[in-house]
Structures are given as structure tokens and as C-alpha cells.
Amino acid sequence: MKKRLLWKLLGVISIGTVALFWLIDLVASHTEDSMSYIDQTYRTELRSYAKEAERIMTTKGDAALAVWIKNLEQKENTWIAITRPALETLADTDFSDRYKSEFTLGRSLDWKIHLYFRENPTMDILFSDGKTHFLIQLPQRMRPGSNLLIIDLLLQIALPCLILCLITFVLYRQVMRPLRRLEHATQAFSEGDFNARAGNTPDKQNDELTHLTAIFDAMAGRISTLIVDQRQLLADLSHELRTPLTRLNIAVDCVEQDLDKQQALARLRYESSNMQELIDDALTLAWFNTESPKLALEPLDIVDLLQIIIEDAHFEHPEHPLQLEIAKPSIFVQSAQQALAAALENTIRNALAHTSTKQAVKVRVSTLDNRACIYVDDQGPGVPEEYLEDIFKPFFRIQKQDKRTRESRAISSKKSGYGLGLALAKRQILALDGTIKAFNRYNDQNTIQGLTLLISLPLSHDNAHSTAE
Ligand SMILES: Nc1ncnc2c1ncn2[C@@H]1O[C@H](COP(=O)(O)OP(=O)(O)OP(=O)(O)O)[C@@H](O)[C@H]1O
Ligand SMILES: [Mg+2]
Structure with missing residues (x-):
């Protein structure tokens, strides 16, 4: 996939950010919820105040209750009232029975407390007669959510920081793993270890x-x-x-x-x-x-070129018959004249050099699958199979006894090569988007008849025009 890293980053960052907000919201609302209720012990305490007030009112009367309330107000630093509200309706309207039975002046002890209100709420506890209300402003010590600030700081700063650190760490690891390998490989390579590679440990990252x-x-x-x-x-x-x-x-x-x-x-x-x-x-x-180098390619008639090269070669080696077998009178290849001529000259010269006098060297040209195939067949000793690839390496030569050598030759008047011809020809042909290979030809007795050099080159579109004409 293209721009895989981009998608990966987008995925991790967007999913991570959404998950972050969702998690913060979830944790915040859950913690706030659990912090918004009066603690059970305080609820029991408040209920016991109401019960005591009711007991004093019924057994000792209002005066005793007033003294007790004053004491309690001072102790809890709050206000308390006992009331029996009369619900009055106007304009011939009435309350529903449910409203009357559930009517409260303050908040029930089991209700949620709004943590962000500055004033403490008024709590309402009904006496057993169902009409008298014991009202008390929630004493400060009983107010829930005292550590709200710390929790808020944790949720709004610490948790996002932690999650963002985690996301960054994951991204960093993803990005750094290949970079670190690259760093090590570059370091090793710069220190002279030319075998150092960054992709030695393949991963699925891609x-x-x-x-x-x-x-x-x-x-x-x-x-x-x-x-x-x-x-x-x-x-x-x-x-x-x-x-x-x-x-x-x-x-x-x-x-x-x-x-x-x-x-x-x-x-x-x-x-x-x-x-x-x-x-x-x-x-x-x-x-x-x-x-x-990428050579400038142009349409070139390979038959014309070969005729000139063969003429020159024949002039140099009149002792050998040189035959040209062509499939068509002209075959255009997409090539560069100088490089192609040099490569062909080298292979034909080799063929002539390794073929004994009077024996023929044949050059065949045909086309196959949009390519021109040039075969140079000699009648020499061929090349041992194990060296068929090596002959394209620079300075590689085979001695008469079929031995590979780079050794100096004895002084002789006959000019012998340095083993550069085929190495050059190979590079020239490769630069023309072509291929070159060598193979031995065998007879029925399985003895080598000679070597064939096969050069394949891309055909030019001009072949279509020339055929049409
Ligand atoms: N047609 C052939 N038959 C047998 N052996 C060959 C043939 N062509 C090449 N070789 C072997 O491959 C070797 C490499 O050939 P190449 O053309 O690269 O070098 P060279 O001919 O020795 O020297 P030069 O640099 O002058 O071309 C030759 O030395 C020879 O041993
Ligand atoms: Mg040569």
C-alpha cells in the first residue's frame, strides 16, 4: 500500500485521540458520580439528628428542642430548622397526591450533591408523622467531593499526558525500528563493512x-x-x-x-x-x-551493421569463410551504433580467433517475441561449462588446457587478448537493454562442436514500417 506510514500515523493518532477523550470522559463522569453522594456514615448521622430532634420534640417539648438545636448548630457550624409547611394553592387548583406525599423543602439524603455549587445544600429529613421536616444545611465536614480538585488535575493533566506518552512511544518505536537498523548499517558501511545492510532482519512493517x-x-x-x-x-x-x-x-x-x-x-x-x-x-x-550509462537508443538496421562488420573481419581474417544468415533483408533494433558494433566485433573476433583456419564462422539473425536474436557460431573448442558465465568477467581467460588464468603470457609475436573483450561486450549490450550469453553446441557423440554467442536486443517499431513498405 502506498503511504503506509501516513495511514499508520493517521490511524494511531486519530484513534488514540478519540480513545483519549472517550476514556477521560468515562473516568471523569464515573469518578464524579461516585463522589457526588453523602457518605453512608454521615447519612446515618444526619438521620439520627432528625430522630433525636423528633424524640425531644415529642417528649420534652419545643423549648428543650430549641436548646438542643442551638447546640447542634454551633457544633456543626450550620443552621437547622424544624418546619411543617402548609401547602396553599390558588385559583381553585390542587396538587396531585403523589406530589403531596413526595414534597420536600430540601434535598433527600440519597440524592446526588452538585459538587460545583459553592453553598452547601439543605438536607430534608421527614419526621415519622410525615408532615414535619427536619431541615439542616449540610455541614461542611460531610460535604462530598473534597478531593475534587486533585481528581480534576489527575484527569485533565496526568491521564492525558500518560496516554499521549503511550501513543508517542508506540509511534516512536514504529518509526525508530527501521531507522535504527538504517543507522547501524550506515555506520558499519561508513566504517568499511561493505556487507552491511539495513534490511537484514525483515519485519512485516512494509x-x-x-x-x-x-x-x-x-x-x-x-x-x-x-x-x-x-x-x-x-x-x-x-x-x-x-x-x-x-x-x-x-x-x-x-x-x-x-x-x-x-x-x-x-x-x-x-x-x-x-x-x-x-x-x-x-x-x-x-x-x-x-x-x-543509459545510451541514446535509435532505430538501427542490424543487417546493414553486420554486413559492414563481417566485411572488415573478413579483410582481417581472409583464412576463414564468414557466413551471414538472415531471416529478413532488414531488421531494425532499438540500439546505439558504436556500442553495438564494438560488442559484435568483439564476439566475431573471438569466434574467428578460436576457429581453425579454413573453417567457417556463421552469424545468424532472426526475430523472436519482439526481440532480435544474433547468434555467432564458431567451430572452436568451446568453453568448459563451468566457465560459460566467467568468460564475461574482466581479465578472465582460459588457457589451452582449459585452466582459468590471470597469469602473464610468454613473449610471443602473436597478439593475444587481455580478457576484456567479452566483459566490455556484456556491459555494452546491457546498456542497450539487451542480453548476451554463451553456450556450447554439441554433436551426437556429445562432443563440443563450437561455441555460440547469443545476443538479444529489443526490436524497433521501425520494423513494422519497413514491412508495410
Ligand atoms: N569463441 C570462443 N571460443 C572459445 N573460447 C572463447 C571464445 N570467446 C571467448 N573465449 C574465452 O573467453 C576468454 C575471454 O574472452 P574475451 O574476449 O573477454 O578476452 P580475450 O579475447 O582473451 O581478450 P580481448 O580483451 O582481446 O578480447 C578468452 O580468453 C577465451 O578463453
Ligand atoms: Mg576477445
Whole structure:
């Protein structure tokens, strides 16, 4: 899902906030409710005052009751009244019986007390005659909700703070988990551990942050391959340069000492041009590795291009018949001429170099599933199956005895390659959105007949026009 983190944050914050308000309201109303009633012991005490007043009134009379009331008023710092109200109606109206039986002047002891009223309420206790009311303003010591302020502070400040802290903590953990992995990986990577990755412990989160760690991992992967490749390239290059440099020095010595001067000068020219080629190829390879260039693609007739390349190759190697088999007179691919020509030249040159004299090298071109397929078939010894992928690695060569080598070659007049041709061809073809692979062809006796290099490239839309025309 896109913007998963956003939805997650929105969800947690909105649900959390609603839950916060709901919880505060619930707890507040519940606590306020439970705090709004007069304590049972005080209710019994007040009832016993009324009972005592009734007893004094009936046994000792009003004078004794007045003295008792005065004493009680002083003791509780309140006022008390005994009354028997006469309900008078006007305009020929009357009360209902229920109203008369339930009529009170003050509040019943079992009613809720309004905690926010400043004045204490007047409590009303009926004598057993059902008419006389014992009224007493609730003494301050009996007023419920004395710790209302503290409870209010707890509910309005402490509880929201606690819940918000919890929500923040949950969000923080969600956000920080991938960030922390990213931090550790970046730290390790910056300290030279090129295998450090942020997504090593996969979790179910799958949001923008995990996406970020995935991007970091991809970047780290690319950079580490780049660094490793560059290091390898540099090491190989310096190793490869050592032999021609030694030969150059020997040739210079020969010239200085006037020994076989002509041959030494020829050797000088040969080695320096070889070194030039090696450095050019290595630099191009490094450029492809570091830049991963996107070449400008344009429609290109592959048949035309191959005819020119084959003509040139035939001029260089007249000893080999070179055949071109094409499915159509023109096949347009979406490509860049220079890179494609270089890659094709390298593969055809390899095929010629590994095919014995008089034997043919065949180039076939066909189309399949919107792609052009170029096969370069030689009749050489092929490549051991385990090295079919390795031949595309820089400086990889196979010795006659089928052994992998990066060792320097003996001085020979025949120019042999540095193992950069196919590595370059692969990068060039990849930059053209193409693929290149090698496979051996076998005969019925299961012996290798030769190697085939298959290059596949995206077809251009121009094929449709050319067919229509
Ligand atoms: N057609 C082929 N038949 C057999 N082996 C091949 C063929 N093409 C390539 N190889 C093997 O793969 C290795 C790498 O080839 P690549 O073209 O990269 O280098 P190279 O030809 O040795 O040197 P250069 O840098 O001049 O091309 C070769 O050294 C050779 O061992
Ligand atoms: Mg080559």
C-alpha cells in the first residue's frame, strides 16, 4: 500500500485521540458520580439528628428542642430548622397526591450533591408523622467531593499526558525500528563493512521506512559491488601492465645497447600499442561500471551493421569463410551504433580467433517475441561449462588446457587478448537493454562442436514500417 506510514500515523493518532477523550470522559463522569453522594456514615448521622430532634420534640417539648438545636448548630457550624409547611394553592387548583406525599423543602439524603455549587445544600429529613421536616444545611465536614480538585488535575493533566506518552512511544518505536537498523548499517558501511545492510532482519512493517531501508540496501549493494569491482580492476590492470612494461624495458635496453635494434623497436611499438588498447578497454569498462550509462537508443538496421562488420573481419581474417544468415533483408533494433558494433566485433573476433583456419564462422539473425536474436557460431573448442558465465568477467581467460588464468603470457609475436573483450561486450549490450550469453553446441557423440554467442536486443517499431513498405 502506498503511504503506509501516513495511514499508520493517521490511524494511531486519530484513534488514540478519540480513545483519549472517550476514556477521560468515562473516568471523569464515573469518578464524579461516585463522589457526588453523602457518605453512608454521615447519612446515618444526619438521620439520627432528625430522630433525636423528633424524640425531644415529642417528649420534652419545643423549648428543650430549641436548646438542643442551638447546640447542634454551633457544633456543626450550620443552621437547622424544624418546619411543617402548609401547602396553599390558588385559583381553585390542587396538587396531585403523589406530589403531596413526595414534597420536600430540601434535598433527600440519597440524592446526588452538585459538587460545583459553592453553598452547601439543605438536607430534608421527614419526621415519622410525615408532615414535619427536619431541615439542616449540610455541614461542611460531610460535604462530598473534597478531593475534587486533585481528581480534576489527575484527569485533565496526568491521564492525558500518560496516554499521549503511550501513543508517542508506540509511534516512536514504529518509526525508530527501521531507522535504527538504517543507522547501524550506515555506520558499519561508513566504517568499511561493505556487507552491511539495513534490511537484514525483515519485519512485516512494509511502509515508507522499510522502503527507505530497501533503497539503502540496493544502494549499498551497488556501491559495494562497484568498489569491489574497481579494486579488482585496478589490481588486474596493474598486474597485466607489469609484463608488457618488463618487455618494454628489455626492448629499451636492447635499443640502448644496439642489440637487434629493429626487432626491439618493433617490440616497443607493439607493446605500447597493446598497452594503449588495454588501458582504453579498462577505462571504458570502469566507465560502464561506475556510470551505468543509459545510451541514446535509435532505430538501427542490424543487417546493414553486420554486413559492414563481417566485411572488415573478413579483410582481417581472409583464412576463414564468414557466413551471414538472415531471416529478413532488414531488421531494425532499438540500439546505439558504436556500442553495438564494438560488442559484435568483439564476439566475431573471438569466434574467428578460436576457429581453425579454413573453417567457417556463421552469424545468424532472426526475430523472436519482439526481440532480435544474433547468434555467432564458431567451430572452436568451446568453453568448459563451468566457465560459460566467467568468460564475461574482466581479465578472465582460459588457457589451452582449459585452466582459468590471470597469469602473464610468454613473449610471443602473436597478439593475444587481455580478457576484456567479452566483459566490455556484456556491459555494452546491457546498456542497450539487451542480453548476451554463451553456450556450447554439441554433436551426437556429445562432443563440443563450437561455441555460440547469443545476443538479444529489443526490436524497433521501425520494423513494422519497413514491412508495410
Ligand atoms: N569463441 C570462443 N571460443 C572459445 N573460447 C572463447 C571464445 N570467446 C571467448 N573465449 C574465452 O573467453 C576468454 C575471454 O574472452 P574475451 O574476449 O573477454 O578476452 P580475450 O579475447 O582473451 O581478450 P580481448 O580483451 O582481446 O578480447 C578468452 O580468453 C577465451 O578463453
Ligand atoms: Mg576477445
